[in-house]
Amino acid sequence: MSGTLLKIERLTKRFGGVVALNQVSFEVSVGQIASLIGPNGAGKTTLFNCVSGVLRPEEGRMQLLGTRCLDLGGLASHEVACVGIARTFQNIRLFGQMTVLENVLVGTHVRTHAGILEAIWPWERRTHQEDRWALDRAMRLLERLALGGVAGRPAQALSYGQQRRVELARALASDPELLLLDEPAAGLAFHERQELMDFLRELKQEGLTILLIEHDMKVVMPVSDWVVVLDYGAKIAEGTPKEIQEDAKVIEAYLGAKTNGV
């Protein structure tokens, strides 16, 4: 189960004059946790938006290899989700007025098929099975993320940490091949970060490939198998966490130019 799952080649995205992504290329291997780091405005979220079909890049190719080889270039965001890529958002975008359980159930939309007629008069046996599967999967995910107790409450009424976990559960509900996490640790308390790291390792065990955007090096370094560093839209380094920590260019990008001798 090795080989690349996601292949990005010369990805370029411009907003008017600003070049948000400049010829970025890298690969994410199957069953691996890859991290995307870089100072604010380096283009990390823009890359996520291109992969998930929210934005259309000017140049470059994005391929999902894995079970079937697919070019993500022309796909709309809902088609990208159908091929097995799920994502979370930098600033949480839950369905506030729907309950936590309903939010996660929406995640299972991709894996179920019941249409209008099915909904009104479910005569197909498959619909009953799918409904049970969806509910069961949603409840299991909520239990795993300690959200069982708040399943019936509206999503907007939860604490920040809880809302992060609901968004994670919702993304996982669609049983994706590749999970894009946009700063999942932002705003979490210390113990919550540890739980997150353990949970990510568990997911990796279960064969899920994860692409992570994160600022907190204490979360990135221990968890990641591969790290890609972006700065001003360009890839400046790539490698194992250890290599990246010593890489001169990365330090310079983060801490500014080394002044002589200090």
Place this chain on the structure above:
Amino acid sequence: MIPGRLLRFLAIAAALILLPIIDGNPYHIDILATAALYALLALGLNIIVGFAGLLHLGYAALFAIGAYTYALLNLRMGCSFWLALPISGGMAGVAGVLLGLPAIRVRGDYLAIVTLGFGEIVRIVFTNLEEWTGGPNGLMGIAHPVFGSFNFGVNSTPYYGLLVVLVAATAWACAKLRGSRMGLAWRAVKEDELAAGCLGIDASRMKLLALGLGGWIAGLAGCVFAAKQGTITPDSFDFILSVMILAMVILGGIGSVTGVIVGAVVLSAAPELLREFSAYRMLLFGLLMIVLMRVRPQGLFGTSVSPPAR
């Protein structure tokens, strides 16, 4: 169905069936029949506004398309009411989707004005295409439905029965839809279209589905209206009607199936009740709307939803 709601549903159904029997006054039954017709329209609009969150200000146009479809089918080809019913529904459903194609490309209040535009365009087209639609004179002599040997005629009781059945079926379907996978998808699109997209929900398709379904129900209602009235003229499908149906949905409680039906009954009965005040009728009606919105902004049966923290 949770027993509590089942009980309430049966109680209401029993009351509605018994009414025409205990109080044979045709005028009261006509009001109830009109109320049931508005309830059907409100249920249809509720799918568009309540489920999918599309502010539609031209719903009367879909209602008109249903009515004119039956009228033309009946007058030109002598088609029976029962055959024309699904066809009218289909035509209005297709029109709902076609009118929706450009509408879903714009957001929020712009969508409202595009649908408003369609409402006016359809009404004026029906007024001007004289050779087809009889122009402002409208179409006359539309056949009443015949069920076996029983001709519905002018009396409102059979229409009332037919409409109650249609409303009950539609309400049941809407309740099922609301909780289903599609219902969740609609509510997701309504709250955050982009996030819903990233979860694999094709927002445009969902919106068109809602418009088609809403159109279908308006078409059925239009067909029954044409059969009941016997004569239809374009000026009874104007912007005021679209606004009234919208008011019923919002007043009843947006998204809530029982709420929308109650909203329709209250708002269609109110003008009749205020008939004694003749000249002051509409004045009090306007006041009633202001007061009701002040007392229950989320509608009679709406769930009191606190606005999302900005």
Place this chain on the structure above:
Amino acid sequence: MTPGELFLQQILNGLTIGAVYALIALGYTMVYGIIQLINFAHGEVFMLGSYMGLTVFLLAGTIGSGGVGWLLLALCTATVGCSLLGLAVERVAYRPLRQAPKLSVLITAIGVSFFLQNAVMLGYGAQDRYVPALLPAVRWGGGAVTVTPMQGVIFGVSLLLMVGLQGIVYGTRLGRNMRATAQDPLAARLMGISVDQVIAGTFAIGSALAGVGGLLFGVYYSTINFHDGYLVGLKAFTAAVMGGIGNLPGAMLGGLLLGLLEGLGAGYISSQWKNVIAFVVLILVLLLRPHGLLGERLSERA
């Protein structure tokens, strides 16, 4: 009447009604910009403007030669009267619903519209009322193309008001506060701006403009009816959206454009299809520029 003169006359016709649409569209756009409400009652405020003017003329009894004097008095009455009405409507109907879902306020607006319409019907009677022609009915411009003094007044006043409004919005403290509240009411409140006052101010100004529009409309067409607000209000709202709802120059452009569209549509195609043409063009504009002609594109980003 040569085709050239015909075309010129149609342009003049279009611009006259277009100027009135623009004045009312400004009111729609200002209110929408501030609290995102489609103020259905705005058409009725316009209609009341013409009735206030009528009241002044009735009190004046027989209008002697001092027509212009009475017109100025009527303009002031309509301005003050309608802005007070706007304040009252906002205070009674809309302020309590500030936190309510947007659609509920829409229904309240419709309720206010019914209320005002029927109040005037009961007060002034249902039949059309006659507004005396103040300015001499002389026709300027020889030959085929004619312009009446009243058309001149309409152009002049509406131009003056539009420039004045730009001055208020971009020159005064209230204007700055209005723009701030439109962008982000929460942030504005944090900056110490009394949002309620700003919203009230917006209603006052918007209603005053509509009042003047109503008066000019009444005097120019000389017959007013309690039902006028509905149709003209609908058109003005269409104009406001065409120009880009929430955008002041957009409302002016939308108003004039819609007036021209109707003038040329009725003139060259047929007046039966006039409204259809106006709405078809509106829908085409929105398809090409989903935020109206001058509306800015709010880019949607995750």
Place this chain on the structure above:
Amino acid sequence: MSSTFRCILCALVLSPLFAGCGKGEPVVKIGFVVPLTGDQAAHGMDMQRGAELALEQAQAKGPVLPGFKLELATLDDARNPAQAVSAAKRLAADGDVLAVVGHLNSSCTKPASAIYHEARLLHVNPVSSNPQISRQGFDTFFRICPTDDLQGPAGAHFAIQRLGAHRIFVLDDMTTYGRGLANEFLKAAQSTGAEILGHEGITQGEKDFTPVLTKIKGLNPDLIYFAGMFPEAALLLKQRFKLNLSARFLGGDGLFEPALIDLAGPGAAEGMYLTTLGGDIRQVPTAQEFVKAFEAKYGHLGAYSSYAYEGTNIALEAIRQAGRKDRQAVLTAMKQMKQYPGILGVHTFDAKGDTSIRTIGIYTVHSGKFEFVE
């Protein structure tokens, strides 16, 4: 509020609906349906006054039906066909109603006539002139005004023979009445060889007709015919004057309203012509005391007050001749009533229910007043 409480609340709202009206002493009613709200409210109220005056005078002469109190059940249809049907059903359902005088606009009279026919209820129509209504074959329908298929041709002949017009532009207000009258005028004018430059509709309630008038000016017709109501007609006259469009102006009976002249503004209405249903009520000898009584009581005599007055009297006469509270009896009494000497002239109704009075009056505006021409 728990939901059961809400249900009780709604039931309370609806309950007055079902409280049957108390059965006081025996009552006989005449239904009277006109627009009392909406843009036709002015005409509706004039007609209501005419009907009330008729009722007052009849009761003064002694009970119409011994032992019964006479009432006028007035309802508002607001020119909306759906409300007209609802009001018609209400009257049809009320056993006390023996006859109905009503509906002003043809778009309301047409659907309502079917309901009165079903209920075997005498339906006297004062002033809906659309010819199709009496062609529905309803024996309960009687109309006391000439129909548009008379008014249209009469206007056409007058325009072509008397005014020598041969280039005519036809306008209507896209209502059942306006479009119907315009079509009748068009047929008649074309058959007598006049050249029709165009036929267009304007929207009722609109104010700005300068574009279409400018187009007409480009075609320079010698006559403009307008089938519609006086508010729009006044605007057309005023804007025609402003564009100094030289063509003469001819209108239908909807324009016959004193307010037309001052609404159009000084001089704008000068020299225009209009056709009316029946002659000038002021000149008709038999109508003198009605005019005096009406103006004494209400001041301004509306265009259609006389028709409502006449219609109500005919209904009262039918009830008086029927002698008992039974709709079928009233219907047969009406059919036997060969002639009815009313204030508009002597009515004899043909098989379809239309009156024999077919005189179409022609008026002109001369120095600010209506003047009877023929």
